[in-house]
């Protein structure tokens with residue numbers, strides 16, 4: 542079921558008209574559907590419940606995809622944990638009521654301060670990505686008299702994802718340690734009194750629409766588990782990462798969570814391990830839209846036709862960064878023939894182009910439109926370039942809605958800065 546649909550001629554998020562939201566808080570604004578978030582969490586949980594190996598798996602939502610406290614709270618209510626990559630994300634997960642035992646701490650460059658924070662918090666596991674990090678973690682844990690559980694993130698040499706900038710498992714990617722290195726690091730960690738190696742992790746990329754690369758990566762972890770056990774090491778946790786793709790409506794084919802669960806279950810068969818998954822996009826992407834208004838249509842004598850929106854690359858960076866496709870739909874569709882537009886924002890960059898030659902239904906100055914599939918890596922990647930105030934976020938839940946991140950006023954934006962004392966006469 543789609544929770545963003547046209548009713549009485551206007552697009553609604555669940556029971557709330559997007560026109561009503563725009564009238565009250567202005568545009569641009571992200572709007573999330575709590576029902577869609579819950580549905581996606583349940584779809585994955587039910588798929589995992591289909592196999593003995595995956596039934597008790599931890600679903601740790603990748604906070605980087607959408608870190609809004611209300612979104613995390615909705616997902617915490619569904620029993621999800623959190624995959625985090627910074628102290629800030631751990632703090633967000635905790636603030637949303639996610640228990641430390643459901644928090645995974647990943648990332649290629651965790652600082653000593655962040656590692657100490659994670660240890661003191663008592664997170665489920667720290668995913669170690671390199672020899673350099675292992676050494677620092679051992680020193681930090683020794684200083685605290687602690688012995689955290691760690692999992693090694695393997696770079697399985699299987700890269701996948703919709704764009705070169707979002708693969709993470711190819712040999713030259715900065716993520717994870719090569720298989721042979723992990724085998725050596727595992728022994729080094731097991732010999733330390735300050736970390737306890739308990740398993741392996743991988744995450745090979747994002748917006749993955751075919752299961753074969755995931756299957757290959759999971760098979761690497763399976764083989765390593767058997768090899769490590771044969772050497773007498775304990776391996777009881779496997780973290781299969783995230784990466785599952787979603788429909789962006791430009792091309793067919795997202796991976797089916799039921800098939801995904803089957804692939805994961807097969808890889809873990811007979812291993813008697815505790816599994817974790819770190820989905821981000823799959824949970825949040827289609828649970829959000831970016832609501833925007835047409836500033837004007839610039840029809841030039843040279844034939845170019847620009848649809849100039851009040852949202853820009855600073856609000857939704859994916860098209861500029863990855864040439865990503867986002868479906869653009871009128872909030873109140875008009876009668877008339879569709880036609881091509883170059884869809885742009887007001888930021889002073891040629892790259893501030895959402896789509897070129899996109900055939901869209903008629904749109905006029907003042908009309909509202911929605912970027913679909915914007916609930917993941919939208920608001921979290923937004924910034925204030927061109928001194929455009931940070932885009933606000935709204936959560937809809939049935940007939941209720943609330944602003945869950947307010948648009949800063951210009952005064953608030955300026956108040957974060959200061960003029961150095963010596964510059965004031």
Ligand SMILES: Cc1ncc(COP(=O)(O)O)c(C=O)c1O
Nearest residue numbers: 603744747783784819820821822
């Ligand atoms: C370690 C890790 N886990 C999980 C994710 C979430 O990925 P996705 O949103 O594609 O599911 C990411 C981001 O790609 C990641 O780097």
Ligand SMILES: N[C@@H](CCCC[NH3+])C(=O)O
Nearest residue numbers: 605707747748859917918
């Ligand atoms: N931010 C990216 C995906 C990277 C995921 C994080 N490793 C996107 O919007 O598609």
